[in-house]
Amino acid sequence: MVQPASASLEHTVIDVLKNVSRRPIEPTMDSDLVADLGFDSLQVLELVAELEDRFDVSIPLNDVPSTRTVAQIVAQVARLVGERPTA
Amino acid sequence: MGRLRTLPDALADAARGDAGYLFAAGRADTFRSFADIRIASMRAARALREAGLRRGDLVALVIADAEAFLTMLCAASMAGVIPASLYPPALMGAGDLSRYFQLTAGILRAARARAVVTSAALVPAFDGLRPRCPSLSLVIAHEQCEAPLAEPDVLPALDDIAFVQFTSGSTSAPKGVALTHANLSANIDAINGPAGLMTGADDVGVSWLPLNHDMGLVGMALGAMYAARPCVLLPPQTFVKRPAEWLRALTRHAGTISFAPSFAYDLCVRRIKDADLEGLDLSRWRVAGCGAEPIHPPTLAAFARKFAPVGFRETSFLPSYGLAEHVLAATFAPRGRPLRIENSLVSCGTPLPGHSIRIVDAVNQPVPERRIGEILLAGPSVMLGYYHQDEPGDAIEDGWLRTGDLGYLADGELFVCGRAKDVIIAHGRKYHPQDLEWAVDDLAGVRRGRVVAFGTAGAGRADRVVMVVEPNGTVPAASLTDMVRRRIGDLFGLYVDEVAIVPSGTVGRTTSGKVQRAATRERWASLAELKAESRELRAES
Numbered sequence: 001m002v003q004p005a006s007a008s009l010e011h012t013v014i015d016v017l018k019n020v021s022r023r024p025i026e027p028t029m030d031s032d033l034v035a036d037l038g039f040d041s042l043q044v045l046e047l048v049a050e051l052e053d054r055f056d057v058s059i060p061l062n063d064v065p066s067t068r069t070v071a072q073i074v075a076q077v078a079r080l081v082g083e084r085p086t087a
Numbered sequence: 088m089g090r091l092r093t094l095p096d097a098l099a100d101a102a103r104g105d106a107g108y109l110f111a112a113g114r115a116d117t118f119r120s121f122a123d124i125r126i127a128s129m130r131a132a133r134a135l136r137e138a139g140l141r142r143g144d145l146v147a148l149v150i151a152d153a154e155a156f157l158t159m160l161c162a163a164s165m166a167g168v169i170p171a172s173l174y175p176p177a178l179m180g181a182g183d184l185s186r187y188f189q190l191t192a193g194i195l196r197a198a199r200a201r202a203v204v205t206s207a208a209l210v211p212a213f214d215g216l217r218p219r220c221p222s223l224s225l226v227i228a229h230e231q232c233e234a235p236l237a238e239p240d241v242l243p244a245l246d247d248i249a250f251v252q253f254t255s256g257s258t259s260a261p262k263g264v265a266l267t268h269a270n271l272s273a274n275i276d277a278i279n280g281p282a283g284l285m286t287g288a289d290d291v292g293v294s295w296l297p298l299n300h301d302m303g304l305v306g307m308a309l310g311a312m313y314a315a316r317p318c319v320l321l322p323p324q325t326f327v328k329r330p331a332e333w334l335r336a337l338t339r340h341a342g343t344i345s346f347a348p349s350f351a352y353d354l355c356v357r358r359i360k361d362a363d364l365e366g367l368d369l370s371r372w373r374v375a376g377c378g379a380e381p382i383h384p385p386t387l388a389a390f391a392r393k394f395a396p397v398g399f400r401e402t403s404f405l406p407s408y409g410l411a412e413h414v415l416a417a418t419f420a421p422r423g424r425p426l427r428i429e430n431s432l433v434s435c436g437t438p439l440p441g442h443s444i445r446i447v448d449a450v451n452q453p454v455p456e457r458r459i460g461e462i463l464l465a466g467p468s469v470m471l472g473y474y475h476q477d478e479p480g481d482a483i484e485d486g487w488l489r490t491g492d493l494g495y496l497a498d499g500e501l502f503v504c505g506r507a508k509d510v511i512i513a514h515g516r517k518y519h520p521q522d523l524e525w526a527v528d529d530l531a532g533v534r535r536g537r538v539v540a541f542g543t544a545g546a547g548r549a550d551r552v553v554m555v556v557e558p559n560g561t562v563p564a565a566s567l568t569d570m571v572r573r574r575i576g577d578l579f580g581l582y583v584d585e586v587a588i589v590p591s592g593t594v595g596r597t598t599s600g601k602v603q604r605a606a607t608r609e610r611w612a613s614l615a616e617l618k619a620e621s622r623e624l625r626a627e628s
Contacts, residue, residue, distance in 0.1 A: 034576035035569035041580025042350075042514060045328040046358065061324060 013074050016054055020047045029071040055081055093243050093268040094164045098125050101315040109319045110154050111336060121312060124158060131162035133234035138225055142167035142241055144201035151175040153320045155229045156298050157308060159204050167241030171198055171251035171263060172299040186578055188216060194253055194261045195220045198475060204229050245269040251474045252411050263474035264411045273467035274414035275313045277439035283419050284344055284374050292318035293342035295326035295333050302379050305415040306346050330354045331363045338368045346376030348515025349383050352390040370398030378407040379515040382433040408435035408503055412488055414468045418501045434500040442466030446496055459495045459504060463487040509604055511542035511550050513581055520604060526578050527571050532562025537594040539607040551584040555611050557591050564588040587611055
């Protein structure tokens, strides 16, 4: 689903990535969480928690291992935001 | 101190009271009294016997679920078999399952495991390992271990092995620490005793530590069972994802005892928002144990400052030192005392009653106080040995366990300042360089057998993980760096801070074909210096 808000969603995800990383990183859509951005398993879970808070969604932990790149995270979050019941 | 007990005896004693485990699982908590656990264990023990397991067989437990893991651990003891805990794949990170199973097969083979008990979902995968593990005759789903209730008929003796804990993953000689029931009882009783936590009738444990880690299993879960006190167990991921859940559990259940590595206190400082402080009450938390990795004094100070407004007392911190080869704990700082800090190091206190400590120099001679040397331990908690290790090794000499850690004594109190061994410590877990080296050895682009891993530690700080790799020229250096990081991330959930792609000849080998880790490390350091110098030169010109 292409939403007009997707650019800001990307922006927010990158913002969260930078906050969680605590290293000087410049994530792009192609960045790999582990190889490029230096996330360890702890930080991946921290990232999940931050994204959940920021977007008010629940990210199933089962999906985490298959998520590797920033683009995949953005797609996943966009999907969950899309499925979110509108209040 | 009381008499020593086997695990089934301790469980039977605990089952006479009302206490038990509360398995906190987010939406729904499950309470199981020790009596419930005992009955479930007896049924599972019978099921293990009916499946054909016999006294002395080794059974590998690969179980992520806390209730199932603890039940099967007790059941194995009641069936007279030896349980060994192995990391389940979920905790190992992600992705690369084939390498996980290769790693696990290596352990099963070395341990000559007769059976694997795991979740039904993993049974087919472990069945697939049989051709690679000749001793493995049974793969059992823990969900199916429910035979009719019967009194156990092959109860263990104190000198039998209570469990084997694999501290090293993968290589040709995985190290399984074999602990007897006597070891276990001696350590736990000392931990719970007056010189340790002085566990009493009002105590409630709260833990998020993984049960295949000595601090989580022995310190928290079994510690509570041996003291017949309640313990709340949270899944480790719950804590890592939302550290506030740990403190909320302490609040909700009036928790009095909880242990964690230094990094956990750091996560709480960094990640718990001020808004989340509301509703917390940590005033009952009298033992905030700290161990399993170097203790960073500023971290503890920051934690105390942040949580003082919700009732946390700095004097609750209980620094400790120990290792799996010594069941768990070796020394405890005195309870209720402010941290004693010297040279940016925290005192880990004095040996447990009935246990001894000694600091020795390079030729094994005891050194005077305030002199740094290797820490040696003796007493009833020293492991039986490494399980099925063909070479006895030099871990224990004349009853003294060589810890491989460096430290000094001051007024009889231990200050740990480093490691003589090559072990890397991250997030409270030890990683053996051999395991990391092995894990990337088969990557395309890596020159076989020319990989060295080590950690570079600062005082009281977590290690920086460095891997020195000789390339075989088939893969560009940048992609090789990515591949190494990805593999280690997948397999161990660990980030490699620096991947150094070095010219061939940098990684030296001994005549017996082992990598020369120390020599390679020195070459890496001088290469790094060279690089820095050339950068400076360039900057100047």
